[in-house]
Amino acid sequence: MGLLLGTALLPSASAQFNSAGGVDKEGTWYVGEGLKKGDYFSYKMCHVDYKECAQFELDMWIKGDRQVGSETKWLAEVVVYDGNKVIVGEMELGKIAPEPTGGSESLGVYRGAFKSSIAWLSAFATADGSAGGKGPKAFSAASWGKIGNIGGEQVLPLALETVTVPSGTWDTVLIGWKTGGYSSKVWIVDEFPFPVKALTLTHVSEGIPPTEYKFELLDYKENVTSSPFEGIVSTADIFQAQGCETDFERTSSVKKPTKNFSYQVRAFYGPEDPVQGCEMQWLIEFISKYDDTEYLNQVQFDVLVVDDNLTPLRSLAQEEGRQYLYSPSGQHLIDMIVEEEPGTVNYVIWIYGLAPEGIAPSTATDYLKIPLTVYPADGSVIPDVQPTTAIPAWIKNNAGWWADGAIDDNSFVQGIQFLIKEGIMKIPPTAQGTGSSNEIPSWIKQNAAWWADGAIDDNSFVQGIQFLIKEGIMKISS
Structure with missing residues (x-):
């Protein structure tokens, strides 16, 4: 495996810039220039359309030709x-423009990321311009063309730069364009098929634009005569051999405020019964605690496994070589392998705060703990863990009536206050707030409806009650 994207050195101080476009270098270039049988490439890369630019490594060996029609x-x-x-598979690349147009189904999302990043300049520079292609482009040209989807910005050869990436030090031509006032950059090498480095930004009308794609070349070899991937087994094949469920949907869900009620999280996961050694998938949505339809933006977070004292045992961000995971849109898809021992496992969605990537958040840090039962691969049963919160079952009727409008907000709050005060309903210690508002957020009533129907557990319902106490809407006298 290669180094992280952030480890590449900056361009040398001797870089030569030409602000008008075009550099003092003879010759032309196109995507795929010099590509040949036996070439091996390894890239660390990401694209915004795949998990909001979550990094992965793509290794590719040119085996030879394939006739397609x-x-x-x-x-x-x-x-x-x-x-x-x-993931192990094949890709078919065109020879005029080496964009992936076919191959293994399992590589579908990665083919898309490759086409829209490493091969992206083929929209401007191809091997042959006679059949509707763009043709090779001169390094000295004032412009290589315009990007229509961001208002016709010019793609320009900007400078001669020496850059260092994990694969080595390269003499490059910097190709760049402006994106909402910010610079996107791709570094290419004469007579080399693909760029060695890129950092590009999406187009936004205001604020700091998030990354569209970035990559760097980790390794390159030529004249590799036999497959460098001999003996590598795909995770899907391992899952199948272990009898893991592979055709599952994210049908289970949790919707709760975080521990200190700073945020609200809705998490969908599958399979419903996670199995040690098998795959698990999460779709995490970060939403406003005041409005279920409003997604939070620029969320810095992590998914942890913790012990009963909240000590981290595992960090998915660290496994990706990152300080934190990042969701510009407030929705994030995560694939993971369940490594934990069978029994109750505490998964935690830890929110560091809201801020652009690379900037320390000024908002609150908070978390949501989601205990799940992990089952052994041999199919044996784990005993159910009894909930620690004590709520008489008949209170669900009251919650259902309130959610249906048969009981008004004030009557419901007074009833819960009485039950807690008399010890009939027991909840964890909660600091009493002093707020003056009596308005109950809609998500709490929705939680009550789900709880009454058995869709969420007692602890989820109690978190809503704790929110009312903390906000001063519900007052519990000592």
Whole structure:
């Protein structure tokens, strides 16, 4: 596996810039220039359309030609290392423009990321311009073309730069364009098929634009005569051999405020019964505690496994080589392998705060703990863990009536206050707030409806009650 994207050195101080576009270098370039059988490439990369630019490694070996109808294409063997997953397959690359147009179904999202990043400049520079292609582009050209989807910004050869990436030090031509006032950059090498480095930004109308794609070349070899991927087994094949469920949906869900009520989280996960050694998937949504329809933006977070004292045992961000996970949109998809021992496992969504990537948040840190039962691979049963919160079952009727409008807010609050004060309903210690508002957020009533219907557990309902106490809407006298 290669180094992280952040480890590449900055361009040398001797870089030569030409602000008008075009550099003092003879010759032309196109995507795929010099590509040949036996070439091996390894990239660390990401694209915004795949998990909001979550990094993965893509290794590719040009095996030879493949005839597809009347067209001869390159056949590439590919291995992707994506977190704890290994994906093995093939890609077919065009020869005029080496964009992936076919191959293994399991590589679909990675083909898309490759086409929209490493091969992206093929929209401007191709091997042949006679059949509707763009043709090779001169380094000295004032412009290579315009990007229509961001208002016609010019793609320009900007400078000669020497850059260092994990694969070595390269003499490059910097290709760049402006994105909402910020610079996007791709570094190419004469007579080398693909760029060695890129950092580009999405177009936004205001604020700091998030990364669209970034990559760097980890390794390059030529004249590799036999597959470098011999013996590598895909994670999917391992799962199948272990009898893991692979065709599952994220049908289970949790919707709760965080511990200190700073945020609200809705998490969908599957399979419903996680199994040690098998795959598990999360879709995490960060939403406003005041409005269920409002997603939070620029969320810095992590998914942890913790012990009963909240001591971290595992960090998914660290497994990806990152300080934290990042969700610009407030929705984040996570694939993971369940490594934990069978029994109750405390998964924690830890929110560091809201801020652009690379900037320390000024908002509150908070977390949501989601205890789940992990089952052994041999199918044996784990005893149920009894809940620690004590709520008489008949209170669910009251919650259901309140959610249906048969009981008004004030009557429901007074009833719960009485039950807690008399010790009939027991909840964890909660600091009493002094707020003056009597308005109950809609998500608490929705939680009550779900609880009455058995869709969420007692602890989820109690978190809503704790929120009312902390906000001063419900007052519990000592």
